[in-house]
Amino acid sequence: MKYGPITHRRNVDLVLALRTEKKLSGPQIANQTGIPLTWVTYQLKKFDLHTRQWAVIGSEENLKAARELRAQGLPWKTVAKRLGVEKWQSLARAHYVSNR
Numbered sequence: 001m002k003y004g005p006i007t008h009r010r011n012v013d014l015v016l017a018l019r020t021e022k023k024l025s026g027p028q029i030a031n032q033t034g035i036p037l038t039w040v041t042y043q044l045k046k047f048d049l050h051t052r053q054w055a056v057i058g059s060e061e062n063l064k065a066a067r068e069l070r071a072q073g074l075p076w077k078t079v080a081k082r083l084g085v086e087k088w089q090s091l092a093r094a095h096y097v098s099n100r
Helices: 005-020 026-033 037-046 053-057 060-071 076-083 088-098
Strands: none
Touching (some): 053 088, 060 076, 060 088, 076 088
């Protein structure tokens, strides 16, 4: 990806804002902005924001909503769809890790 310094800085600012403010994962940022995932991941690693995707999926809001939906008897796949999580396994893992 070759951009000039102004476009590069704008893209870095956009990636960092989406990660820190909207709590989006790397793939979500890449899909929303059209920037290649490899570049997004590289930038997140440079700023030490490359935590695993399940860390974003396992935010307090998502885990609280997941607990409420699971208490209603919904399966993990349905819970993940309602919360907009791509892989239900990641959400389940984040839930079980947080309950240790």
